[in-house]
Amino acid sequence: MTPKKPEKQVDTKQLLEGFGNQILNDINHEKNPRFVTMVRSKSNILYDDKEGYLKLGAAREERNFINVAQAKKFMQTMAIAAKCHKFVSENLHTSIRGLFYQLKYSLGEDVDENIFNEQAESNPLIEDLEAALSIKRENLNLNANRKGVLAGNMRVIDKFGDDRIEIDTGKQGRSGWAIPSDVDNDIQFVDIKAKYVLVVEKDALWQRLNEDAFWKKENCILLSPQGQAARGTRRLIRKLADEGLPVYVFNDGDAWGWYIYWTIKTGSMNLAYIGKEIATPEARFLGVTMSDVEKYDFLKKMTMRATEVDIKRAQEMLGYQWINKHKEWVAELKKAIATKSKLEQDTLQGPRLTFVGDYVKEKIKNKDWLP
Amino acid sequence: MTPKKPEKQVDTKQLLEGFGNQILNDINHEKNPRFVTMVRSKSNILYDDKEGYLKLGAAREERNFINVAQAKKFMQTMAIAAKCHKFVSENLHTSIRGLFYQLKYSLGEDVDENIFNEQAESNPLIEDLEAALSIKRENLNLNANRKGVLAGNMRVIDKFGDDRIEIDTGKQGRSGWAIPSDVDNDIQFVDIKAKYVLVVEKDALWQRLNEDAFWKKENCILLSPQGQAARGTRRLIRKLADEGLPVYVFNDGDAWGWYIYWTIKTGSMNLAYIGKEIATPEARFLGVTMSDVEKYDFLKKMTMRATEVDIKRAQEMLGYQWINKHKEWVAELKKAIATKSKLEQDTLQGPRLTFVGDYVKEKIKNKDWLP
Numbered sequence: 001m002t003p004k005k006p007e008k009q010v011d012t013k014q015l016l017e018g019f020g021n022q023i024l025n026d027i028n029h030e031k032n033p034r035f036v037t038m039v040r041s042k043s044n045i046l047y048d049d050k051e052g053y054l055k056l057g058a059a060r061e062e063r064n065f066i067n068v069a070q071a072k073k074f075m076q077t078m079a080i081a082a083k084c085h086k087f088v089s090e091n092l093h094t095s096i097r098g099l100f101y102q103l104k105y106s107l108g109e110d111v112d113e114n115i116f117n118e119q120a121e122s123n124p125l126i127e128d129l130e131a132a133l134s135i136k137r138e139n140l141n142l143n144a145n146r147k148g149v150l151a152g153n154m155r156v157i158d159k160f161g162d163d164r165i166e167i168d169t170g171k172q173g174r175s176g177w178a179i180p181s182d183v184d185n186d187i188q189f190v191d192i193k194a195k196y197v198l199v200v201e202k203d204a205l206w207q208r209l210n211e212d213a214f215w216k217k218e219n220c221i222l223l224s225p226q227g228q229a230a231r232g233t234r235r236l237i238r239k240l241a242d243e244g245l246p247v248y249v250f251n252d253g254d255a256w257g258w259y260i261y262w263t264i265k266t267g268s269m270n271l272a273y274i275g276k277e278i279a280t281p282e283a284r285f286l287g288v289t290m291s292d293v294e295k296y297d298f299l300k301k302m303t304m305r306a307t308e309v310d311i312k313r314a315q316e317m318l319g320y321q322w323i324n325k326h327k328e329w330v331a332e333l334k335k336a337i338a339t340k341s342k343l344e345q346d347t348l349q350g351p352r353l354t355f356v357g358d359y360v361k362e363k364i365k366n367k368d369w370l371p
Numbered sequence: 372m373t374p375k376k377p378e379k380q381v382d383t384k385q386l387l388e389g390f391g392n393q394i395l396n397d398i399n400h401e402k403n404p405r406f407v408t409m410v411r412s413k414s415n416i417l418y419d420d421k422e423g424y425l426k427l428g429a430a431r432e433e434r435n436f437i438n439v440a441q442a443k444k445f446m447q448t449m450a451i452a453a454k455c456h457k458f459v460s461e462n463l464h465t466s467i468r469g470l471f472y473q474l475k476y477s478l479g480e481d482v483d484e485n486i487f488n489e490q491a492e493s494n495p496l497i498e499d500l501e502a503a504l505s506i507k508r509e510n511l512n513l514n515a516n517r518k519g520v521l522a523g524n525m526r527v528i529d530k531f532g533d534d535r536i537e538i539d540t541g542k543q544g545r546s547g548w549a550i551p552s553d554v555d556n557d558i559q560f561v562d563i564k565a566k567y568v569l570v571v572e573k574d575a576l577w578q579r580l581n582e583d584a585f586w587k588k589e590n591c592i593l594l595s596p597q598g599q600a601a602r603g604t605r606r607l608i609r610k611l612a613d614e615g616l617p618v619y620v621f622n623d624g625d626a627w628g629w630y631i632y633w634t635i636k637t638g639s640m641n642l643a644y645i646g647k648e649i650a651t652p653e654a655r656f657l658g659v660t661m662s663d664v665e666k667y668d669f670l671k672k673m674t675m676r677a678t679e680v681d682i683k684r685a686q687e688m689l690g691y692q693w694i695n696k697h698k699e700w701v702a703e704l705k706k707a708i709a710t711k712s713k714l715e716q717d718t719l720q721g722p723r724l725t726f727v728g729d730y731v732k733e734k735i736k737n738k739d740w741l742p
């Protein structure tokens with residue numbers, strides 16, 4: 001499969017300069033400096049039923065400098081933009097914590113005041129800036145936490161510093177390739193020969209399938225988010241789906257495993273402002289389901305008692321319209337609640353270690369998945 | 372540097388068969404079947420002051436089959452040994468959770484009894500078996516949780532399944548090489564051209580230094596345990612120290628960061644039964660220290676208020692003989708307690724992002740470290 005031509009990379013430096021010039025322009029024309037960002041609060045988060053992901057609605061917010069309630073935040077946002085402009089110009093990255101400490105330092109050692117006292121203040125303003133400029137923090141040279149590994153017939157071209165590194169994700173042995181924070185800038189995925197993506201919640205199960213050379217025999221990309229999927233991992237799944245690869249998800253059979261699936265599929269409320277970029281509505285859920293107990297006799301002995309927190313979470317999920325619009329999921333969740341039970345994906349190793357792969361293959365072959 | 376000849380790998384299959392034959396022999400001679408393991412409780416954990424790590428003392432425990440209190444555990448340990456023998460014979464690996472589910476399955480679907488009801492029952496018996504046979508669970512084909520990445524001038528030869536994979540850990544770009552659970556069996560570290568190992572607690576700081584090509588310029592192995600170090604990572608640090616590489620550790624300046632250092636250096640109580648294999652008493656602590664505040668002016672503004680839990684943990688650490696034998700550490704801990712403050716390693720990005728590497732270089736150059 002020939003990968004799509006990479007989209008033109010965002011010129012963040014230019015964007016930030018445009019943003020700054022606009023403020024300058026306001027000042028030069030003796031107007032109240034202002035900028036517009038998207039409202040990211042719950043009231044403006046909606047599920048796009050047609051597209052199948054969580055996104056922000058039309059509500060916009062104007063921030064003005066000459067406004068007692070907004071002046072401080074305005075100044076703070078400008079300070080963040082200036083720092084990010086510096087990072088992008090220097091071609092250096094840091095974390096949002098690193099940014100916070102740079103801002104803390106920036107007024108110098110002799111000034112008692114801080115631009116920010118707590119990171120809890122700077123984080124939402126980074127999101128304001130992302131939303132105002134319609135970019136992701138990765139474009140601002142801010143690394144997010146990363147987590148996740150993969151193996152499969154594909155190559156990664158990572159233009160890193162002065163190097164152009166080629167990584168064959170089919171030659172990473174027991175380790176797999178560690179999915180980075182930013183899978184968009186200066187990185188390309190080429191020679192994607194795999195036919196589908198299999199997402200496996202737990203790293204232990206990924207290791208099991210990797211040892212069985214499952215990805216090689218089935219010609220898939222075997223990926224584990226290692227629990228809840230990080231931004232980079234969600235974005236990579238989206239990009240692989242853009243290449244035309246079907247995405248199958250194989251998680252624990254409980255509210256948490258199921259919600260990890262839903263986060264991959266429809267995105268999450270926290271990240272609704274970049275919903276389109278990280279959601280994969282095409283994803284399908286292979287299991288583990290409560291219905292599996294009826295299909296695989298040995299699983300009867302393998303269920304665990306769900307805790308009250310598990311049940312409460314399943315009940316909450318029944319309330320989400322993007323979930324309860326699927327009768328199959330309503331049935332699953334109700335079954336979990338009624339039987340007060342759950343099933344780990346690890347249980348599939350019960351009869352024999354290699355059964356895990358057979359389960360996945362059978363599910364895909366029989367199109368035995370949930371939407 | 373030419374790596375040491377790999378030690379002869381343990382023949383676990385033979386060991387397990389010897390273990391089984393000895394029990395059979397007891398039965399054939401109408402003796403009470405028995406085996407001997409090490410006492411792993413706190414009373415038998417001691418700090419070896421000469422060697423510099425936590426290990427088990429001389430106390431041994433005999434387990435007898437014909438003993439009301441021991442019969443069940445005896446049977447369970449045999450079941451674990453039999454399963455691991457199977458895994459090793461098949462050349463397949465699983466996690467301790469996978470083993471638990473295999474044991475749960477093993478009496479068949481129609482038997483109501485389980486060999487184990489909870490994994491909390493099987494876990495300590497795996498450790499009994501490790502201690503009885505003087506091997507690590509990795510030799511029993513049981514994968515531990517893995518975590519950690521590295522980059523540096525070194526190659527890894529990973530005999531994985533039917534493949535013999537060569538990985539250049541200097542060509543892993545932004546990702547780094549993911550440290551596996553087992554760094555002993557069918558894996559070799561060759562062409563180690565790096566001159567020392569730098570352990571960096573947080574992945575965000577690892578990414579920072581990796582972007583600066585710190586490991587390339589300084590010719591070191593840049594390693595992050597990504598928080599508390601997993602078994603595989605601790606074992607790898609030990610192995611790199613065995614190759615003659617000095618090990619420097621750079622963590623947060625609080626009780627938790629410091630304790631991560633101590634776990635790498637002396638091992639931990641939980642893993643005292645394999646202390647020698649995972650401890651690196653040669654390790655040195657570069658920082659962050661409370662004394663750094665006196666050396667680097669800007670850090671005065673960067674300290675955070677320590678919580679009560681932080682202070683309590685620091686006080687506990689003052690009670691450990693392997694820590695309080697060093698006057699430098701007593702002074703550090705007392706300073707943290709007296710000033711009720713802490714310092715994150717991320718703060719070193721305050722003046723400029725690349726300051727982090729300069730801090731590390733200066734510390735090493737001036738031999739400004741704690742023992």
